[in-house]
Amino acid sequence: MDGPDRESKWKGLLEWLGVFVVAFAVFALIRVFVVSPFVVPSGSMEPTILVGDQVFAQRVSAHLGDTPEVGDIVVFKNPVSDSSHEILVKRVVARAGQTVDMIDGQVYVDGVALKEPYVVGESYPLPMQAPGVSIDYPYVVPEGSLWMMGDNRENSSDSRYFGAVPTDNVVGTVFFRYWPFSRIGSM
Structure with missing residues (x-):
């Protein structure tokens, strides 16, 4: 040829x-x-999201600097460097300037008890915080930060452990579970 x-x-x-x-x-x-896949590393969001579930998170809002809304499930960089999980998935409970408190196992934001039908267990302050973190309640979420909690309150290292999460740590907002197929759907 x-x-x-x-x-x-x-x-x-x-x-x-x-x-x-x-x-x-x-x-x-x-x-x-725009969109990235993530594997949920722990049971802290059960029963909403189970260990090993695979979800999509939209990243556009994070790149534009938009702050997630209360109730959103977000993927963020773990603020504690000594953890085995680099990426965490939790629910936004409060935004900058809001006051978080826990009374008799119930979360209060700005003095109002949250209605959280998705939560398993009761919400209490954790007996220990991450090294260098000290949290007193009621806690005012600092500017540029979010208060994150897992839905499985008795099995979640969240803002009660590592404090408020800087919004710069947010990678994206979870909007869809694509695996396992038996639970596929929007979040």
């Missing part, structure tokens, strides 16, 4: 290579800036 036939095969191969490079670049951009 010489001449135009060989040249057209190379041209076709280069076109396909170009298509794959562009497709990969688009996929990478979407994964970094």
Whole structure:
């Protein structure tokens, strides 16, 4: 094979290579800036999300600097460096400027008891905090931070342990569970 036939095969191969490079670049951009998959590492969000569930989190809001709303389930970088889990999944309970308290196993935000039908167990301050963290209740969430708690309150190291989470640590807001198929659906 010489001449135009060989040249057209190379041209076709280069076109396909170009298509794959562009497709990969688009996929990478979407994964970094729009939507990313995450595997839930612990049982702290049970029964809402189970250990090993795989979820999608939209990242656009975090990149735009939008603060998640109270009740949103978010993926964030663990503020405690000595933890085995780099990424955590918890629910936003309070935003900057709000006051969090726990009385008789119930969470109060700005003096109002939260209605949390998804919670398992009672909500009490934890007996220990992370090294260098000291939390007194009622607690006012500092500017640029969120108060996060797991739905499985008796089995969750959350803001009661590591304090308020800087909004810069938020990676994305969970919106869809894609695995296991038996529980697939929006969150």
